Amino acid sequence: xxxxxxxxxxxxxxxxxxxxxxxxxxxxxxxxxxxxxxxxxxxxxxxxxxxxxxxxxxxxxxxxxxxxxxxxxxxxxxxxxxxxxxxxxxxxxxxxxxxxxxxxxxxxxxxxxxxxxxxxxxxxxxxxxxxxxxxxxxxxxxxxxxxxxxxxxxxxxxxxxxxxxxxxxxxxxxxxxxxxxxxxxxxxxxxxxxxxxxxxxxxxxxxxxxxxxxxxxxxxxxxxxxxxxxxxxxxxxxxxxxxxxxxxxxxxxxxxxxxxxxxxxxxxxxxxxxxxxxxxxxxxxxxxxxxxxxxxxxxxxxxxxxxxxxxxxxxxxxxxxxxxxxxxxxxxxxxxxxxxxxxxxxxxxxxxxxxxxxxxxxxxxxxxxxxxxxxxxxxxxxxxxxxxxxxxxxxxxxxxxxxxxxxxxxxxxxxxxxxxxxxxxxxxxxxxxxxxxxxxxxxxxxxxxxxxxxxxxxxxxxxxxxxxxxxxxxxxxxxxxxxxxxxxxxxxxxxxxxxxxxxxxxxxxxxxxxxxxxxxxxxxxxxxxxxxxxxxxxxxxxxxxxxxxxxxxxxxxxxxxxxxxxxxxxxxxxxxxxxxxxxxxxxxxxxxxxxxx
Amino acid sequence: xxxxxxxxxxxxxxxxxxxxxxxxxxxxxxxxxxxxxxxxxxxxxxxxxxxxxxxxxxxxxxxxxxxxxxxxxxxxxxxxxxxxxxxxxxxxxxxxxxxxxxxxxxxxxxxxxxxxxxxxxxxxxxxxxxx
Ligand code: HEM
Ligand SMILES: [Cu+2]
Numbered sequence: 001x002x003x004x005x006x007x008x009x010x011x012x013x014x015x016x017x018x019x020x021x022x023x024x025x026x027x028x029x030x031x032x033x034x035x036x037x038x039x040x041x042x043x044x045x046x047x048x049x050x051x052x053x054x055x056x057x058x059x060x061x062x063x064x065x066x067x068x069x070x071x072x073x074x075x076x077x078x079x080x081x082x083x084x085x086x087x088x089x090x091x092x093x094x095x096x097x098x099x100x101x102x103x104x105x106x107x108x109x110x111x112x113x114x115x116x117x118x119x120x121x122x123x124x125x126x127x128x129x130x131x132x133x134x135x136x137x138x139x140x141x142x143x144x145x146x147x148x149x150x151x152x153x154x155x156x157x158x159x160x161x162x163x164x165x166x167x168x169x170x171x172x173x174x175x176x177x178x179x180x181x182x183x184x185x186x187x188x189x190x191x192x193x194x195x196x197x198x199x200x201x202x203x204x205x206x207x208x209x210x211x212x213x214x215x216x217x218x219x220x221x222x223x224x225x226x227x228x229x230x231x232x233x234x235x236x237x238x239x240x241x242x243x244x245x246x247x248x249x250x251x252x253x254x255x256x257x258x259x260x261x262x263x264x265x266x267x268x269x270x271x272x273x274x275x276x277x278x279x280x281x282x283x284x285x286x287x288x289x290x291x292x293x294x295x296x297x298x299x300x301x302x303x304x305x306x307x308x309x310x311x312x313x314x315x316x317x318x319x320x321x322x323x324x325x326x327x328x329x330x331x332x333x334x335x336x337x338x339x340x341x342x343x344x345x346x347x348x349x350x351x352x353x354x355x356x357x358x359x360x361x362x363x364x365x366x367x368x369x370x371x372x373x374x375x376x377x378x379x380x381x382x383x384x385x386x387x388x389x390x391x392x393x394x395x396x397x398x399x400x401x402x403x404x405x406x407x408x409x410x411x412x413x414x415x416x417x418x419x420x421x422x423x424x425x426x427x428x429x430x431x432x433x434x435x436x437x438x439x440x441x442x443x444x445x446x447x448x449x450x451x452x453x454x455x456x457x458x459x460x461x462x463x464x465x466x467x468x469x470x471x472x473x474x475x476x477x478x479x480x481x482x483x484x485x486x487x488x489x490x491x492x493x494x495x496x497x498x499x500x501x502x503x504x505x506x507x508x509x510x511x512x513x514x515x516x517x518x519x520x521x522x523x524x525x526x527x528x529x530x531x532x533x534x535x536x537x538x539x540x541x542x543x544x545x546x547x548x549x550x551x552x553x554x555x556x557x558x559x560x561x562x563x564x565x566x567x568x569x570x571x572x573x574x575x576x577x578x579x580x581x582x583x584x585x586x587x588x589x590x591x592x593x594x595x596x597x
Numbered sequence: 598x599x600x601x602x603x604x605x606x607x608x609x610x611x612x613x614x615x616x617x618x619x620x621x622x623x624x625x626x627x628x629x630x631x632x633x634x635x636x637x638x639x640x641x642x643x644x645x646x647x648x649x650x651x652x653x654x655x656x657x658x659x660x661x662x663x664x665x666x667x668x669x670x671x672x673x674x675x676x677x678x679x680x681x682x683x684x685x686x687x688x689x690x691x692x693x694x695x696x697x698x699x700x701x702x703x704x705x706x707x708x709x710x711x712x713x714x715x716x717x718x719x720x721x722x723x724x725x726x727x728x
Contacts, residue, residue, distance in 0.1 A: 008633055008636055012639035016643075019643070023650075054611060062611040063610060065610040148610070149651055150615075153618045153619050156620070164623075202630065203631075206630055206631075209626065268630055272630070273699060274698075
């Protein structure tokens, strides 16, 4: 212990010296800006603005520009998606054989836990923040976020959070398995999560706590931005749909994440300081479930509302029609936001809670399907008789709607108590939420990335690769997760490393077949995502340059949003001789634009 | 709102502090929760120092030192308060530091607080005596 302390103290001392050395260099780069003295603004001209950021890596470490931070979030999200995806592949390969193909039970549980947490907290929330950071200020005509520095702080909490969440994987080999990855599943149910002595669980909980702090800071920032930083011509009446969903999401985060943070602190104290919040003699293990799901259900809407906003924004652009029933989409968003706090116990129907309470949660859960359906019908109606252009962003939007219908309808089934009692903790649940998280949220994220790729990079992606990405994702998703729905009906329980059960319990042959199908689907998905990453990288480096601020030809339908106008201004200031472009841009995706009319 | 310093209309698009605020918070949490004394002390100091730095830089305060002292005092009070409330008085001895799970952590927080007060005080005096 003493040696360890000494080493740690030394390490901290080195860190201190390093930081001071770094900070003293600030004097040098402070000259980039005349405002270093702390905010007495003097007249600034564009020339100064351009030199506002230091160069190289320091620029990215010190940036408080919302667009840079958006890109950082995006990079972070994509890396997390890759890590979570590799974990998913390990899970799927393991399950091709009833006895488990590659992993031991502990390794399986570790990977299962990390997969869930990585995808929800390190991919889902940050990738949404990426879009929100980049585009909310542009869409509402603000210069930046309300609190640019807090924005940067919120981002920089995330990389350490990821390292902590994954810490067990790095530390297990060097500590001879003294510190292992957590095996609690993402729901961290007590008493299991209290009794696992492994310090890796503490590290994971701390990482989760930090990611929650980051999300909360971000949410406060978005609320402040949308309320106070709107441009003169942006009122509540003409606020765009994406900003509405981010505003609602931020409110949900504000109520949900601090609660998760507190519950995690209580869990940490139960683990380390002998408190009894979740012990039988204290609050009881069920208390954890209530606290967790009071956060957890809103969390799923935190994840799905902004993607719904993305689809509501992008889908009309390729339908040649304004979003049908805009107002009702906004009302539905708000309704979902409110209702989502009243349904949490539908995750606990089988815990033996009071049946009368259970019925009320069932009622609200069924009710929440209504605003979700309103949105779905509005998307479909927007496309109805529209002039559809099947560009890659549009394909992903349509895929979103299709998958969300299956994800949502299976959710309604689960919300019904008698059905849930049969299907709870089976692969049916896994299928349900993956239709939403992968099939819908993932697809909306892809749609957003393709739609705004020109803004991010100044270049166009490769269309054929984009379409290949879509079709592989669509087929892979439906194969994998439909097989899971079937597995659930067959009675296959979730979260098991092996499934060599007695034929009297479930038909093993069929179960193996569907597991195999799910794995095949996962490989198709994997190929699609490899193409996606390749397309991103190669097109970023050498894709065709964008010449005007309307690569999707939105002007024609009067649907050119503010972010494209901003982009056009940026292009024009960059290329001084940028003349008027042709009516039909050669870069429009989806074949010859003329045939569309 | 418009006049508030640190807001976007001033177009400052770089600051060294956010990374350190984040790092400070991370190390504080790890140090305090896992019970790593040096990490806790250092993390809290880094956190308090960066808060003072970022507030000064963005113009919310004119000098960093009072903030540093303030954060230090708050931390010390919290630590002492928790110690009085939750640790039996008889157990609060120098010899016991390092044994109880709660006491050691509180001492780390208190030490960080005291160091910050000292740093803030010294900084303030040095600044005022500088010609
Ligand atoms: C149409 C509205 C929805 C309804 C009525 C609904 C209903 C349910 C119910 C009743 C369960 C519990 C199943 C069980 O454990 O026995 C469940 C699980 C789940 N749902 Fe939904 N859901 C809906 C939409 C969504 C959305 C939009 C998402 C994601 C963004 C989502 C993500 C999840 C997740 C992650 C779980 C599994 C949690 C776990 O046990 O690990 N659901 N859903
Ligand atoms: Cu739910």
